[in-house]
Amino acid sequence: MFTAFDLQIRLKDFSCVDEYINIGKQQKDTLKKLAKEELGDFMLSDEVIDGEKLSNAWFKNIESDIFISHSHNDADLAFALTGWLKKEFDLDVFLDEVVWGSADELLKQLDEKYCYQEDTKTYNYKKRNFTTSHVHAMLSTAIHSVMDNSEVIFFLNTKESFPSIKNVMNETSEYTLSPWIYQEVMNAKLLRQVNWSVYRSKRSLNHSLYETSSDYLKIAYRTPINDFTLIDSQILNTWYEKHTKNKSSPYGGLFASTYDHPLNQLYDIIFKT
Numbered sequence: 001m002f003t004a005f006d007l008q009i010r011l012k013d014f015s016c017v018d019e020y021i022n023i024g025k026q027q028k029d030t031l032k033k034l035a036k037e038e039l040g041d042f043m044l045s046d047e048v049i050d051g052e053k054l055s056n057a058w059f060k061n062i063e064s065d066i067f068i069s070h071s072h073n074d075a076d077l078a079f080a081l082t083g084w085l086k087k088e089f090d091l092d093v094f095l096d097e098v099v100w101g102s103a104d105e106l107l108k109q110l111d112e113k114y115c116y117q118e119d120t121k122t123y124n125y126k127k128r129n130f131t132t133s134h135v136h137a138m139l140s141t142a143i144h145s146v147m148d149n150s151e152v153i154f155f156l157n158t159k160e161s162f163p164s165i166k167n168v169m170n171e172t173s174e175y176t177l178s179p180w181i182y183q184e185v186m187n188a189k190l191l192r193q194v195n196w197s198v199y200r201s202k203r204s205l206n207h208s209l210y211e212t213s214s215d216y217l218k219i220a221y222r223t224p225i226n227d228f229t230l231i232d233s234q235i236l237n238t239w240y241e242k243h244t245k246n247k248s249s250p251y252g253g254l255f256a257s258t259y260d261h262p263l264n265q266l267y268d269i270i271f272k273t
Contacts, residue, residue: 002196003267004153004188006228007081013233014080023086024079024095031062031098051138058106059142063199064094065263067150069184071160072097078156088240089262094150099143100180107135144187151199151263153188155181155225165220175220182221189227196263229270239266 014020042054066085070078075097082093115127147153155161165175176182242265 001148001153001188001191002151002194002199004155004228006157006225006230007154008157008230008232009077009081009236010158010233011077011080013236014084017080020080020083020087021076022079023083024081024093025083027082027086027093028079028095028098031060031094032101051134054106055138055142058102059099059138059146062094062146063092063149064146065091065151065199066093067096067147067153068093068156069096069153069161069181070156071158071178071181072100073160074156074158077158081154081156089243091262094146096143096180096184099139099146103135103139106138107131110135140183143184144191147184147187148191149199151196152266153184155185155188155228157225162223162225174223174225176223177220179219179221182223185223185225189224196267200261231270235266235269238269242269 011017042050042057044050068078068081078095078097082095085091085093110131111123111128115123115131117124161178161181162174162176176185239262243262246260246265
């Protein structure tokens with residue numbers, strides 16, 4: 001990771017929102033196809049699964065330009081942003097929803113095979129806790145790797161991701177009800193920071209899914225998202241104008257320098273003004 005941004009935008013900020021959403025959904029479908037679907041390919045024996053092979057297959061260590069962390073309830077906003085970044089800047093985006101969704105699918109397969117009790121038509125509680133521990137261990141490792149391999153991380157800062165919650169001192173702070181978003185924020189604070197040029201050289205060679213119903217447990221995690229650089233739709237529009245102008249320049253296009261990369265244009269706007 002080179003840097004992380006606290007991004008505050010809304011669907012209405014996009015002009016061709018339906019088109020961008022469709023492009024974003026296509027990007028998600030492409031990523032999901034990378035996951036394996038059958039457990040049989042990963043059996044070391046009749047009773048033992050090769051955890052490393054299983055994890056590597058279901059949670060691909062994908063390199064992307066931008067990693068988007070978002071609430072499941074903001075899926076269309078994340079898709080629109082993904083589509084906009086792909087169409088207008090040709091940037092590759094990884095949505096955290098893909099990883100969380102793969103985890104649920106894998107957990108379902110494991111539970112059906114190892115935890116379901118045919119006689120009672122129920123799942124064994126202890127066995128299911130065990131399968132959940134394994135999948136979440138794989139998930140934590142995978143999400144850390146994908147974020148580490150992304151040059152930029154965008155945290156979609158909406159009321160769905162970070163609802164206004166007052167603590168016992170009646171002070172409003174940044175909290176999230178999603179353990180997944182909390183994990184991603186803390187990952188971003190702990191990840192090694194690498195210069196953007198490292199990601200370019202590597203690439204040249206080569207979600208929250210939770211319910212908000214009152215029927216579900218709610219735990220609020222204080223998230224230090226304000227430590228990340230704040231950007232909004234105005235900055236994104238300035239970025240788009242700068243990128244469009246650069247593409248039409250006689251010095252852009254095929255012979256453009258590395259500093260004409262779309263992300264460098266964004267860094268120039270944010271860090272040099």
